[in-house]
Amino acid sequence: MKLYVYEHCPFCVRARMIFGLKNLPFEQEVLSNDDEATPTSLVGKKVVPILVKDDGTAMPESLDIVKYVDENFGDKLLTEQIRPELEVQLKQIGSYYNHLLLPRFVKLGLAEYNTQSALNYFIQKKTKSIGDFAENLANTPQYLDKLNRDLTLLDNLILAQDKVNGEQLSVEDIILFPMLRNLTCVKGVIFPTRVKNYVDCMAKMSKIDLFYGNAV
Numbered sequence: 001m002k003l004y005v006y007e008h009c010p011f012c013v014r015a016r017m018i019f020g021l022k023n024l025p026f027e028q029e030v031l032s033n034d035d036e037a038t039p040t041s042l043v044g045k046k047v048v049p050i051l052v053k054d055d056g057t058a059m060p061e062s063l064d065i066v067k068y069v070d071e072n073f074g075d076k077l078l079t080e081q082i083r084p085e086l087e088v089q090l091k092q093i094g095s096y097y098n099h100l101l102l103p104r105f106v107k108l109g110l111a112e113y114n115t116q117s118a119l120n121y122f123i124q125k126k127t128k129s130i131g132d133f134a135e136n137l138a139n140t141p142q143y144l145d146k147l148n149r150d151l152t153l154l155d156n157l158i159l160a161q162d163k164v165n166g167e168q169l170s171v172e173d174i175i176l177f178p179m180l181r182n183l184t185c186v187k188g189v190i191f192p193t194r195v196k197n198y199v200d201c202m203a204k205m206s207k208i209d210l211f212y213g214n215a216v
């Protein structure tokens with residue numbers, strides 16, 4: 001199977017996680033951010049992740065990919081329940097975290113920005129949604145204050161470092177970990193103990209790199 005991704009894409013991390021957690025081999029290709037032709041030819045629109053199955057058919061939508069891989073290869077790992085209180089917390093962090101993340105992604109040397117044109121494509125597109133990148137970077141303290149407060153609330157919802165609900169790996173892990181993984185590129189984030197242990201453990205279990213070393 002082949003998975004098309006961008007390295008910064010949290011939805012792609014969801015799909016990558018299920019392969020890592022189940023120890024399944026897969027081929028990964030990082031598309032250039034301005035490559036519209038490849039995804040459009042596969043699924044009719046410019047989007048990643050895309051899974052090309054062994055029968056040659058292509059599937060978009062991260063959670064569909066996760067479900068497909070989980071249900072068709074080896075023992076099923078994930079339960080579907082998501083605690084409403086976790087959902088609320090993730091929605092809250094998700095409402096502003098792109099202001100911290102997007103201007104930093106372009107400073108990490110990621111493969112999807114391998115040409116000037118790919119880099120420009122991303123900056124132009126995302127400036128429309130969050131505003132000027134430099135201004136967002138300058139506003140870091142304001143977002144960081146909020147984030148550090150919200151992470152302390154999230155800490156109470158992390159019940160085990162190897163399965164956030166404390167009972168079994170679940171879709172909660174598939175949604176939560178990619179968000180936290182991306183936040184490791186932000187210098188000055190204070191990860192409370194349980195959050196930190198969770199991120200580190202889940203990164204190992206799912207074989208996904210963190211950004212601590214390059215944090216901006």
Ligand SMILES: N[C@@H](CCC(=O)N[C@@H](CS)C(=O)NCC(=O)O)C(=O)O
Pocket residue numbers: 006008009010011046047048049060061062063125
């Ligand atoms: N609902 C989709 C969302 C995927 C998505 O939004 N992917 C973004 C990258 S993070 C994308 O491909 N956007 C188009 C673009 O970057 O031009 C999923 O869960 O897979």
